Amino acid sequence: MTNAKIALVTGASSGIGEATAQRLAAVGYKVYGTSRRGHQPAKQSFEMLTLDVTNDASVTAAVGEVIQREDRIDLLVNNAGFGVAPAGAEESSIEQARKIFETNFFGLVRMTRAVLPQMRRQGSGRIINIGSVLGFLPMPYGALYAATKHAVEGYSESLDHELRTRGIRVSIIEPAYTKTPFDSNFMEPDDKLEDYREARAGVSRRINEVMATAESPDVVAEAVLDAANAAHPKIRYAAGKLANRLRLLRRFAPAGLVDAGIRKDLRLDARPTSASSRPARAF
Numbered sequence: 636m637t638n639a640k641i642a643l644v645t646g647a648s649s650g651i652g653e654a655t656a657q658r659l660a661a662v663g664y665k666v667y668g669t670s671r672r673g674h675q676p677a678k679q680s681f682e683m684l685t686l687d688v689t690n691d692a693s694v695t696a697a698v699g700e701v702i703q704r705e706d707r708i709d710l711l712v713n714n715a716g717f718g719v720a721p722a723g724a725e726e727s728s729i730e731q732a733r734k735i736f737e738t739n740f741f742g743l744v745r746m747t748r749a750v751l752p753q754m755r756r757q758g759s760g761r762i763i764n765i766g767s768v769l770g771f772l773p774m775p776y777g778a779l780y781a782a783t784k785h786a787v788e789g790y791s792e793s794l795d796h797e798l799r800t801r802g803i804r805v806s807i808i809e810p811a812y813t814k815t816p817f818d819s820n821f822m823e824p825d826d827k828l829e830d831y832r833e834a835r836a837g838v839s840r841r842i843n844e845v846m847a848t849a850e851s852p853d854v855v856a857e858a859v860l861d862a863a864n865a866a867h868p869k870i871r872y873a874a875g876k877l878a879n880r881l882r883l884l885r886r887f888a889p890a891g892l893v894d895a896g897i898r899k900d901l902r903l904d905a906r907p908t909s910a911s912s913r914p915a916r917a918f
Contacts, residue, residue, distance in 0.1 A: 639665040641705045642863075643698070645688055645746060646670065646715030647681070650815030651765060654852035655712055655859045656681045662860065664710065667701050688715045688742030698749040707757055710863050711750045713743040714765040716783070721838040722824035723831040724778040731825055732779055739783035744790065751803070759802040763862050764791045765855070766807040768873075768881045772893075775901055776831075776838040792870055806862040806870060811877040812842075812849040837902055850875040 642659045646652035647668025656668040657680055666681035686697040701708055716739040719727055743764060754760030769777065770784035788807060795805035827835075858874035873879040884893055898904055 639663055640709040641701065641707055642666045642710040642712065643701055643708055643746075643750070644668045644681075644712040644714060645686065645742075647683065648672070651810070651813060651852045651855045652712075652714040654856040655714065658853070658856035658860055659710070659712075659863070665705070669697060669715070688745055689737045691745060694745045694749050698746070698753075702753050708750050708753050708760065709757075710761045710763065711746060712763045712765070712859060713746050715742055716765070717820045717822065718780040719777070720821040720823050721776040721835050721842065723776060723828065723835065726824035726826050726828055726831060726835075727779055728825050731822060735779050735822065736783055736786070739780070740786045740790070743787060747794070751798075754803050755801055757802075760804075761863050761868070762791075762794070762798075762803065762805045763859055764805070764807050765859075766791070766809050768809050768811045768878050770807065770809060771885050772881060773897065775897070775903055776835055795870055804868045806868050806872060808855060808858050808862065808872050808874050809878055809882065810850075810855045810858075810874040811881060812845050813852055813855060813875070814846065814849040815852050834903065837905070841901055850877070 640663070642656075642664040644652055644656040644659070644666060645668075647656040647666075648670035652668065652670075656666045660666045660680040667684055668679075668681050669684045669686035671687050672685065684697050684700065685693070687693040698708070717735065719731065719735060747762060750760070750762070754762075764787050766787045767781075767784040769781040770788040772781075774781040791805050791807045798805060855874040858872045862868050862872050871882075873882045884896070
């Protein structure tokens with residue numbers, strides 16, 4: 636392992652992060668996973684560190700510890716994040732909007748800024764950001780999460796242009812629905828309105844239907860490995876069959892057709908049975 640590449644994977648206690656850390660370790664990377672608790676599961680193939688991506692000091696300490704131990708970081712996988720349970724955009728407060736951006740976007744920026752000085756000294760490195768198909772598609776009743784993933788897309792593509800001549804490349808992994816405990820960490824909207832109740836419930840039902848046949852996080856981990864090991868990495872990697880289909884649709888299908896397909900799939904054009912003339916709070 637003395638010549639192993641060093642990988643740092645955030646949000647590695649479960650789901651996509653854990654699968655990615657295990658896959659990288661299996662092919663010879665020395666992997667440091669992170670979570671807010673830093674719990675080390677039994678028989679894990681990688682070491683866990685405590686790291687809160689929303690805290691500057693925590694990020695600095697964890698990255699500094701890896702550099703102190705290994706004197707390099709070859710790969711950063713920014714995976715840590717969470718979502719909001721299906722809700723209308725106006726059902727989440729500004730405070731909730733700030734909270735999800737603090738983790739899903741600014742946490743990624745903190746981690747990137749922390750590893751880049753070391754990668755620039757090395758003259759090499761890979762940064763792989765776990766995005767989503769919602770980085771290029773809208774998600775009605777998931778606007779805040781989709782907004783964070785759109786931000787990840789723009790940041791990553793711009794950053795890749797800045798760093799290529801320094802031997803550092805940036806890629807985005809774009810999964811669709813993935814079978815993970817992700818929804819167990821959903822933040823409930825804090826300003827629910829009766830006007831959105833039926834649509835909110837309908838979108839939740841549809842998501843549950845699709846999740847029943849969702850792909851394994853191993854599919855995403857394999858895409859991360861492809862991006863990490865590619866001699867000439869792409870900026871975007873669709874992870875899984877559905878993600879690939881959606882990427883092709885977005886690229887080649889008329890915008891009106893894509894728009895109509897989203898509305899039909901989520902049954903958004905059904906008339907509500909109890910719409911009120913003015914918003915009423917649901918308690």
